[in-house]
Amino acid sequence: MKNFKSIYIVLITLVATLGGLLFGYDTAVISGAEGSLQRYFSAGMDISSLTHGLTVSSALIGCIIGGLLSGYFSTRIGRKYTLILAASLFLLSALGSAYPEFLFFTAGEPTYGLLVIFNIYRIIGGIGVGLASAVSPMYIGEIAPSHLRGRLVSLNQFAIIFGMLVVYFVNWGIARGQTVTWIDDIGWRYMFASEAIPAFLFLVLLFTVPETPRYLASKNRNEEALAILMKIYDKTMAKATLYEINQSFDSKKGKLFSFGVTVIAVGILLSVFQQFVGINVALYYAPRIFESMGAARDASMFQTIIMGLVNVIFTVIAIATVDKFGRKPLLIIGSIGMTVGMFGVAGMAYANVIGIGTLIFIIIYTASFMMSWGPIVWVLISEIFPNKIRGQAVALAVAAQWAANYFISSTYPMMMEYSGGLTYTFYGVMSILSALFVWKFVPETKGKSLEQLEMRLKRNAKEEHFNKYSVK
Template sequence: MKKHKSLYIVLITLVATLGGLLFGYDTAVISGAEGSLQTYFADNLDLSSLVHGLTVSSALIGCIIGGLFSGYFSTKFGRKYSLILAALLFLFSAIGSAYPELLFFTAGEPSYALLVMFNIYRIIGGMGVGLASAVAPMYIGEIAPSHLRGRLVSLNQFAIIFGMLVVYFVNWGIARGQTMEWVNEVGWRFMFASEAIPAILFLLLLFTVPETPRYLVSQNKNDEAFNILSKIYDKTMAKATLYEINNSFDSKKGKLFSFGATVVVVGILLSVFQQFVGINVALYYAPRIFESMGAARDASMFQTIIMGLVNVIFTIIAILTVDKFGRKPLLIIGSIGMTVGMFGVAGLAFSNTIGIATLIFIIIYTASFMMSWGPIVWVLISEIFPNKIRGQAVAIAVAAQWAANYFISSTYPMMMEFSGGLTYGFYGVMSILSAIFVWKFVPETKGKSLEQLEMRLRRDQSEKSSAS
């Protein structure tokens, strides 16, 4: 008998990764609607570029809230029911963002109050993203065997990128052949409403998957945990894994810094660097970047699809190599590629050279991110924290990630008004610093069980205490 039952694990993982798909869908749907929102709200109400940037990025406020509360929900109600809540938030946001006039306002009459209502619906969707972004990789990491964990958690990033690619096609399909007047009045509503379809599918499928064995052990439900482990491993391996999990919960109190501050700080900085390299600027504002290169509106959306396909291809490369080459080498290689891409774009911006070279450097940059910092950070965040603090530590790391995302995304329009070259140069410098950080501080986690990683962390803590 095989020591693990791959088909069962993969099917569970695929359901959980729908949370990642909705994460990608919700965050990227704004790229197609961003120009229309400027026309509908900012231009009609004479709002500044800063207010528009805050509107485009408003979902990220919800992401921060969802990330912060993910620890509470995942610990109190479990990983599975936290994902069910995220699905409901996605669904509600899709309907409300598409028709913010619902109940309180007149359709087609933009106002400051309507803008606030739109942002509230986007924040609700962001709360779903924040929850899913923390809990989906945690769920997969707690279900997966150690030798498949990197690959399976990376599938969540693939789902995020695939969700972005799907919505790029949806946005392009909605806008294709239509007048700009129609897109600005009606088309953007269809873009937001389309998210309801994957949200409903995610909600229904979540009722078919189990809770994670590690959460069940934390609730003293050992029999249920063993039943699930028996579906993943043979009985001998299931008993050994259950024993390891129980020992990890007995070893420490569940205070955040029970295992020292270093592991928490590393998790936070991984999250912050993932955003400070500027990836979401490329994702949220992609059509506008391509329009600045001289592309028409529908052509710019098509170029965004090309970028989305590149993202998918290089995420697959990460999935195939993360358990073979390890986490650290991929992160450092990715940082080098991102540095080349961003400094290339910065140099072209300084020289006022806009053209195909800009597209090439953006593709180099995004491809480098997608084969490294995109998926690998989520893998590491699901791995490095011990069982007893995982829920709260992941929540803090993910909240920090979304706070960094919000800062970078909302300041982009204002920074670009000051200097495009300096803006992209800043992201290039962050890419260099990210490589140095990984080289110096990030541990390699390839091939070890979550409990083995915890034992190593505890041993390092003990050695530091003895040395002091």
């Protein structure tokens, strides 16, 4: 019976993590297509590096919107149906980005209007990413038992990285052996269209999973919540868990800062640091970085695959250790590794030496991120916010993350034109600051139920209030 319950939890988690896979797939598909897009649209108009950077990053505008809307939708229609909405947006974006000329434009004739429509389709996909990035880990965190929560939520990050790895293979397979002209005319369309397959699979499978018991309890649907909890725990534990959940909803809906400012600030800064260390620059522009090292077009995509494999391996390390070593130690160790990697890349850039050393430092950097800040931030965001404000707080943290991502990704081409060494030095400094932030402000959440973490926050909020208004 216990094995059956474990299998049930894992199967539900795997369906939810398809949202993470599509998150990774959608954000990384641009890495193989961005050079071709620039050449395709430049054939009909003058495209500046800033315009190209904004086009490459346009999906992130949607991610910010989706992140902000995730709290509203996850609270009003539930975690499950918000993910169904996200899957539908992924599917629409994949098909629209592949053939943006549909209905309104002529294929092969790039215009400013076509560029706008292409960006709209990418923004639609970004809204799906924003919804999924907030709600997939929230869904898993609300379903998973406390002793498995770190590993199961980390599976979402594994799915993100696996989605990136899959699309690296897909992009490489599409480009392999083809002429640059063919890739610039047709190949990039196949890259975007390929996302329709996992998007459709995600949409169908979501109809087979339940809503989370914590959402159901928040809507006074306790019988349904108990039925799901009994598939996860034994009868006694299921009833005790439902009682604990209902106790956390014992008053009116909580205001965003009803548990203090600190927990909200920590969630937002975790999200911002995750992006300001520069990870998505390495992911979005990986083929271009490797091309600058002297690799041919298809060879640069192959080197990206190698980096993707490293990412998967080190994400597995995080999954295996997050519930043993805790969240804080992994974050600090990862920050140290990222600092070494980024300062190494910066040093090579300052010395104008591009070669295997650059690849090694990039791998050190990305491996350090993937065993720490990649999965652990999502785990913490799904854990640290109390039930009554989780939807609002996660939405704010995720929106801040995507805003930071957009800023870093869209400014990268312009920064590189000024100074590559200075650009990578900035990311290295951010890595140092991220370690200091975790050491000073981030709580350890290993092994505690969501409701136990909430009780600790209540005590901290009372102390914060007392210290603010006490007479000195």
